[in-house]
Amino acid sequence: MTIVLLAAVVLASSLALGALAVVLLPLPLDRVRAAGAGILEFAGLWMVCLASNVALGAGAVVVLRHVTGVFISIYVLNDLVLVILSALQAAGFRAWMTTRTSRG
Amino acid sequence: MPLTITLLRVTGALSLVAFLTLAFTPLVGRANGWLAVRPMVAPAAAIVVLGGGGVRADGSLTDVSLRRTLHGIDLYQRQLAPLLVLSGPQLEAVRAEGEARTALARRLGVPAQAILTETSARTTREEAVRIAARLRPRGAERILLVADAQGMRRAVAAFRHAGLEPLPAPADDVPSAPSTPMARLAVAQRLVIEVLAVAYYHAAGYL
Numbered sequence: 001m002t003i004v005l006l007a008a009v010v011l012a013s014s015l016a017l018g019a020l021a022v023v024l025l026p027l028p029l030d031r032v033r034a035a036g037a038g039i040l041e042f043a044g045l046w047m048v049c050l051a052s053n054v055a056l057g058a059g060a061v062v063v064l065r066h067v068t069g070v071f072i073s074i075y076v077l078n079d080l081v082l083v084i085l086s087a088l089q090a091a092g093f094r095a096w097m098t099t100r101t102s103r104g
Numbered sequence: 105m106p107l108t109i110t111l112l113r114v115t116g117a118l119s120l121v122a123f124l125t126l127a128f129t130p131l132v133g134r135a136n137g138w139l140a141v142r143p144m145v146a147p148a149a150a151i152v153v154l155g156g157g158g159v160r161a162d163g164s165l166t167d168v169s170l171r172r173t174l175h176g177i178d179l180y181q182r183q184l185a186p187l188l189v190l191s192g193p194q195l196e197a198v199r200a201e202g203e204a205r206t207a208l209a210r211r212l213g214v215p216a217q218a219i220l221t222e223t224s225a226r227t228t229r230e231e232a233v234r235i236a237a238r239l240r241p242r243g244a245e246r247i248l249l250v251a252d253a254q255g256m257r258r259a260v261a262a263f264r265h266a267g268l269e270p271l272p273a274p275a276d277d278v279p280s281a282p283s284t285p286m287a288r289l290a291v292a293q294r295l296v297i298e299v300l301a302v303a304y305y306h307a308a309g310y311l
Contacts, residue, residue, distance in 0.1 A: 002284060003128045041109065043116030071226050073195065078297060 038094070045090035053077075053086055126292045127285035136280060136291050139298075141256040144271040148185045149244035150220075151176050151273070154231055154251040154259060155192035155201050163198045165205065168252075173205045175275035176250045177212055185248055188214055189239070191222040191231050228255070228262050229310045236266035248273045253280060254294040258302050261311040 021027045057077045064070050126132050153176035157168030165173060169192065180188045188209060192201020200223035209219055220238060225231040228251075239247065246269045251259045253274040263270040282288040305311045 006285070037113060040113040040116035040120070043119045044112035044114070045116075047115050047119045048112070071195070073226070074301075078293070 042090055042094045045093050046087050049089040050086040053082055127288055132288040132292045133281050135295060140253045141260060141272045143273055145273050146271055148246045148248045148271055150187040150189055150239055151179045151185045151248045152189040152235055153191060158201050159197045159199060159204050163204060169201055172250050172275045173208055177209055177214060179248055179273060180214055186218060187220060187244060188218055189220045189222060189235055191225060193223055193226045228259050232262040232266040236268050245269050250275050252276060254298045258305055265311055
């Protein structure tokens with residue numbers, strides 16, 4: 001039941017906001033497929049950023065523990081904020097990529 | 105299309121499929137069931153409650169820590185062991201988790217002489233080594249080990265490596281049979297963390 005409700009809500013809001021975007025902005029309907037590819041690129045960038053942040057963070061924790069003797073819990077990386085910051089990083093890189101494409 | 109873009113799209117597609125599968129199917133619950141260590145609650149020489157969750161800014165125990173502590177106290181009051189070991193460091197908190205746990209256990213009727221407080225160990229491996237060093241001279245080798253279900257396999261192995269005979273008595277921090285997408289993702293997160301932790305412990309020779 002949960003999955004049906006959540007899927008219905010997201011589908012309805014996507015259709016409503018999409019219709020608004022076509023009317024108000026206006027966005028071309030023939031670019032929807034390209035937008036889908038953009039979602040995949042963003043999701044891929046997000047995972048790359050998240051994996052890089054976790055790997056770098058874990059490495060920094062291990063090095064700090066062994067070199068300086070300062071104890072930092074590895075669980076500092078288990079924070080929703082890191083996931084959100086990684087999404088912002090990905091959005092930044094995606095915008096950068098789009099700028100390059102549109103200039104080229 | 106450049107190869108990098110193709111790789112990003114493939115990674116993104118796989119990530120979305122993984123997210124939807126983890127959040128909306130019973131896969132996580134089943135994986136949790138396969139990986140979790142079954143409880144083996146039986147009489148022992150001591151009950152060892154591992155640190156976890158720490159204390160809040162006001163010095164009170166977090167929900168995770170409270171759940172584990174109450175489980176340990178319950179096992180003690182069921183007379184499954186004469187000694188209750190309460191672990192948990194101070195780190196950046198106002199007081200050590202082990203001390204906060206000890207204060208709670210005392211208020212709930214556990215006598216002071218039945219409590220051993222460990223506040224210097226900061227990791228599961230350090231807890232295993234230091235608690236084993238304190239229990240072995242007392243002849244206490246068979247212990248009831250209280251930790252979360254996801255981390256129990258690593259904790260049991262670490263305590264066995266330290267020379268004790270641990271019996272798992274898990275106190276679940278997250279639901280063992282998650283029924284909502286958020287709960288499933290929480291369990292998935294715990295399982296991923298634990299897989300990485302086990303890999304690290306093996307690489308470091310702790311197990």
